[in-house]
Amino acid sequence: MLPEDVLVSAIARAVGEPSGGVVLGIGDDAAVLDDGTVVSTDILVEGVHFDLGRTTPRDVGHRAATANLSDLAAMGARPVALLAAFGLPPGFDDAAGVAAGMREHGVPVAGGDLSRAPVLIVSVTALGRSDRPVRRSGGRPGDVLVVTGPLGGQAAAGYAGRVMPRTVEGCALAAVATAMIDLSDGIATDAARLARASGTGAVIELERLPRAPGATVEQAATGGEDYELLAALPSGTEAPVPVTIVGRLTEGGDVTMVDAVGVPQQLRGWDHFA
Amino acid sequence: MLPEDVLVSAIARAVGEPSGGVVLGIGDDAAVLDDGTVVSTDILVEGVHFDLGRTTPRDVGHRAATANLSDLAAMGARPVALLAAFGLPPGFDDAAGVAAGMREHGVPVAGGDLSRAPVLIVSVTALGRSDRPVRRSGGRPGDVLVVTGPLGGQAAAGYAGRVMPRTVEGCALAAVATAMIDLSDGIATDAARLARASGTGAVIELERLPRAPGATVEQAATGGEDYELLAALPSGTEAPVPVTIVGRLTEGGDVTMVDAVGVPQQLRGWDHFA
Numbered sequence: 261m262l263p264e265d266v267l268v269s270a271i272a273r274a275v276g277e278p279s280g281g282v283v284l285g286i287g288d289d290a291a292v293l294d295d296g297t298v299v300s301t302d303i304l305v306e307g308v309h310f311d312l313g314r315t316t317p318r319d320v321g322h323r324a325a326t327a328n329l330s331d332l333a334a335m336g337a338r339p340v341a342l343l344a345a346f347g348l349p350p351g352f353d354d355a356a357g358v359a360a361g362m363r364e365h366g367v368p369v370a371g372g373d374l375s376r377a378p379v380l381i382v383s384v385t386a387l388g389r390s391d392r393p394v395r396r397s398g399g400r401p402g403d404v405l406v407v408t409g410p411l412g413g414q415a416a417a418g419y420a421g422r423v424m425p426r427t428v429e430g431c432a433l434a435a436v437a438t439a440m441i442d443l444s445d446g447i448a449t450d451a452a453r454l455a456r457a458s459g460t461g462a463v464i465e466l467e468r469l470p471r472a473p474g475a476t477v478e479q480a481a482t483g484g485e486d487y488e489l490l491a492a493l494p495s496g497t498e499a500p501v502p503v504t505i506v507g508r509l510t511e512g513g514d515v516t517m518v519d520a521v522g523v524p525q526q527l528r529g530w531d532h533f534a
Numbered sequence: 535m536l537p538e539d540v541l542v543s544a545i546a547r548a549v550g551e552p553s554g555g556v557v558l559g560i561g562d563d564a565a566v567l568d569d570g571t572v573v574s575t576d577i578l579v580e581g582v583h584f585d586l587g588r589t590t591p592r593d594v595g596h597r598a599a600t601a602n603l604s605d606l607a608a609m610g611a612r613p614v615a616l617l618a619a620f621g622l623p624p625g626f627d628d629a630a631g632v633a634a635g636m637r638e639h640g641v642p643v644a645g646g647d648l649s650r651a652p653v654l655i656v657s658v659t660a661l662g663r664s665d666r667p668v669r670r671s672g673g674r675p676g677d678v679l680v681v682t683g684p685l686g687g688q689a690a691a692g693y694a695g696r697v698m699p700r701t702v703e704g705c706a707l708a709a710v711a712t713a714m715i716d717l718s719d720g721i722a723t724d725a726a727r728l729a730r731a732s733g734t735g736a737v738i739e740l741e742r743l744p745r746a747p748g749a750t751v752e753q754a755a756t757g758g759e760d761y762e763l764l765a766a767l768p769s770g771t772e773a774p775v776p777v778t779i780v781g782r783l784t785e786g787g788d789v790t791m792v793d794a795v796g797v798p799q800q801l802r803g804w805d806h807f808a
Binding site for chain 1: 545552556559560564565569582619620622630631634641647653659
């Protein structure tokens with residue numbers, strides 16, 4: 261596991277099993293409550309996730325919302341509201357710009373909180389709803405793995421442009437997918453997370469990965485922040501939206517990335533935390 | 535208005551009116567969705583809200599949850615789940631301790647996110663439910679103002695001890711209150727917020743403020759983080775929980791703090807942001 265996953269496991273142990281109105285807790289893309297509420301939170305930190313010399317406050321807000329809305333999409337949930345907590349450094353005067361960037365997704369920004377902070381902190385929470393949330397854990401050996409679009413675009417572009425979450429695709433795939441995850445840290449990492457949660461292995465065929473313009477195979481496999489969806493579908497399922505088959509779930513716990521002739525390659529996803 | 539309130543107004547303009555499934559947006563203690571979901575977010579920043587040399591990670595987590603659960607209490611909502619987004623500085627190894635402190639409130643911690651950060655950041659979101667959320671804006675001239683407990687305790691103690699949110703009291707008062715707010719920034723500031731939202735003035739009688747042990751009148755009026763509730767009740771209402779009458783809402787927009795003989799005093803609440 262990556263350092264972030266180890267920490268998440270320690271926190272999950274500290275807080276114990278889901279209880280009360282929580283039906284799905286730590287360890288998936290989003291939490292699920294017993295009334296169908298699906299909720300996700302993400303934190304972006306200046307100097308870690310973005311550099312204000314290279315991006316605008318509005319783009320930072322857009323991106324923070326994308327990260328959360330993508331988590332909802334990976335559960336097959338439709339978004340209802342966003343909340344924002346900002347830490348504002350001395351001299352930073354465009355909190356309204358960050359909020360305006362969040363608002364561009366068309367989802368209401370319903371509330372938030374402000375504090376001073378040494379660097380710009382943008383912590384966003386997205387609330388949505390789903391009648392049938394799709395977990396990471398429902399995949400079965402033999403399921404095909406599909407992605408919703410080209411990969412490696414953010415890595416190739418230096419993590420600068422805007423990305424839209426796959427909300428429509430996620431809601432459509434929820435009707436047929438056995439498991440789903442969004443590609444925030446690269447398919448090498450995120451496919452392993454889906455397989456581990458499902459108790460399966462996985463094979464990803466690198467040659468099949470749809471590549472964004474300018475992206476190398478390595479960037480397509482390990483670049484973060486593409487926010488495409490990776491779904492497991494029972495073999496033979498017709499996908500309700502355009503997807504590309506990139507591999508399959510297997511028996512056993514190994515996750516391998518193989519080249520065109522089936523030789524395993526060592527590749528590792530992007531760890532925000534390392 | 536305090537600097538934080540001015541910024542909040544700018545953000546509210548940037549994001550526009552509540553729409554879709556949001557029935558109450560920016561400007562109250564928490565947001566309200568059309569299915570009765572009530573949600574609040576707060577961000578605590580090391581060096582601004584706490585100092586790790588004087589408090590434990592567990593206490594920081596407890597306090598971050600208190601701030602959010604208090605916001606829910608001020609709406610009369612019962613809590614269902616907490617989410618946590620942590621920014622972790624180099625060398626900090628007790629994220630699980632922060633989460634364990636949150637968990638002590640008995641509310642499930644359902645999910646979260648982690649990042650590196652220059653200082654410890656604890657951004658918590660609380661989700662709850664209410665059939666009849668109480669806004670800040672429903673107060674009417676002539677309503678009496680009541681508080682749920684002693685004030686100034688955190689100011690007197692140097693903002694060190696633990697505070698419990700008034701969840702039971704908030705849910706009970708929701709049946710009778712016309713308006714409610716939690717005292718996070720001191721009654722001088724928060725009473726003015728309630729009165730402004732209600733389109734009224736207010737008079738607070740300083741001699742009536744219940745004081746925590748060791749707290750001065752000034753600390754009771756302006757100290758932050760007590761997390762007692764301030765509710766407006768129609769005159770003559772019998773409160774369902776023990777409260778202390780501290781003043782009343784008035785016609786017109788002025789909010790005055792008066793001494794024992796009715797002379798206005800200049801006092802100002804605590805602004806996390808200034």
